[in-house]
Amino acid sequence: MVSAGILAACIKSRPQLFEGIHPLDLDTILTAATQRHFAAKAPITNQGYPADHLFLLTKGRARYTFTTQEGKKTVLVWLAPGEILGAAALLSKPSTYVVSSEAVEATSVVAWDRVTIRGLAHRYPRLVENALWTATEYLIWYAAAHAALTTQNAEQRLSEVVTCLAQVIGREVPDGVELDVINDELASAANITRFTTSRLLGKWRRSGLIRKHRGKLVLPSTNCLQPQNR
Numbered sequence: 001m002v003s004a005g006i007l008a009a010c011i012k013s014r015p016q017l018f019e020g021i022h023p024l025d026l027d028t029i030l031t032a033a034t035q036r037h038f039a040a041k042a043p044i045t046n047q048g049y050p051a052d053h054l055f056l057l058t059k060g061r062a063r064y065t066f067t068t069q070e071g072k073k074t075v076l077v078w079l080a081p082g083e084i085l086g087a088a089a090l091l092s093k094p095s096t097y098v099v100s101s102e103a104v105e106a107t108s109v110v111a112w113d114r115v116t117i118r119g120l121a122h123r124y125p126r127l128v129e130n131a132l133w134t135a136t137e138y139l140i141w142y143a144a145a146h147a148a149l150t151t152q153n154a155e156q157r158l159s160e161v162v163t164c165l166a167q168v169i170g171r172e173v174p175d176g177v178e179l180d181v182i183n184d185e186l187a188s189a190a191n192i193t194r195f196t197t198s199r200l201l202g203k204w205r206r207s208g209l210i211r212k213h214r215g216k217l218v219l220p221s222t223n224c225l226q227p228q229n230r
Contacts, residue, residue: 015056015081015082015083015084016082016084016130016133016134017056017082017084017127017130017131017134018130019126019130019133020126020130021124021126021127025124028120029120029124029127030110032112032116032120033056033110033111033112033116034110034111034112035108035109035110035111036055036108036109036110036111037106037107037108037109038060038062038102038103038106038107038108038109039103039106040103040104040105040106040107041102041103041104042102042103042107043100043101043102044062044085044086044101044102044103044107044109045085045086045097045099045100045101046097046100047065047066047067047096047097047098047099047100048096048097049096049097050094050095050096050097051086051088051089051091051094051095051096051097051114052089052113052114053086053089053111053112053113053114053117054084054085054086054087054089054090054111054112054114054117055084055085055086055101055109055110055111056082056083056084056085056109056110056111057079057080057081057082057083057084057085057107057108057109058081058108058109058110059081059106059107059108060081060103060104060105060106060107060108061078061079061080061103061104061105061107061168061169062078062079062083062085062101062102062103062104062107063075063076063077063078063079063101063102063104064076064077064079064085064099064100064101065099065100065101065102066098066099066100067100073188074188075185075188075189076099076189077138078104078164078165078168078169079101079168080168080169083134084131084134085101085109086101087131087134087135089112089113089114089117089118090117090118090121090127090128090131092118094114104169104180105180148160149191154190154192154196154200155200157190157191157192158186158190158192158196158197158200158201159225160190161186161189161190162179162186162210162217162219162225163222163223163225165179165181165189166179166219166222167222169181170219170222173218175211175218175220176211176218176219176220176221176224177218177219177220177221177222178216178217178218179216179217179218179219180216181217183197183198183201186201201217204225209224209225210224210225
């Protein structure tokens with residue numbers, strides 16, 4: 001059962017999944033969910049496993065990953081509170097998760113099993129429409145990422161990745177915006193080598209565009225790596 005605090009927060013924040021749904025109906029939808037908590041690095045969904053739950057991120061940060069047949073793990077996109085995971089659970093035909101998702105830090109979600117969320121979607125069709133909007137946004141992101149591979153150089157791609165992460169998972173600290181991300185993850189997201197990532201981060205650090213301390217990446221602002229600032 002979802003706590004009263006989580007229920008009130010969801011009603012107030014209005015995640016995209018609940019766009020256009022009456023508060024009384026939202027109360028019914030959330031009452032049918034359960035709360036789950038995941039430690040940092042813990043898997044939430046597993047690629048290739050049955051899509052038996054839909055999750056709504058309420059606290060913390062998560063990310064989608066994809067593992068190739070050769071075993072290479074690629075980070076796809078980071079997720080903030082209000083995002084959904086496992087939308088395949090809404091499909092009429094039983095399916096599997098196309099990608100994996102994992103908690104980046106201590107993370108909380110509300111979850112519906114497949115039978116429950118499909119019953120709610122039949123009763124409240126707007127849930128499916130809102131989930132489709134989310135899927136469309138991911139498709140737009142993928143198209144932009146694919147286009148960047150052919151139109152942008154390594155520095156431009158890394159700049160966009162860091163800027164996006166600052167907006168999605170960045171935390172405000174006294175000296176700017178802090179990111180808890182390692183070079184390997186940045187290299188994977190920007191589709192560049194670890195060596196190139198390290199070289200570019202070093203260049204930006206020497207230019208004063210970023211700072212690194214305690215294993216964290218700190219930007220003076222979320223747009224400090226935009227072209228006009230470099």
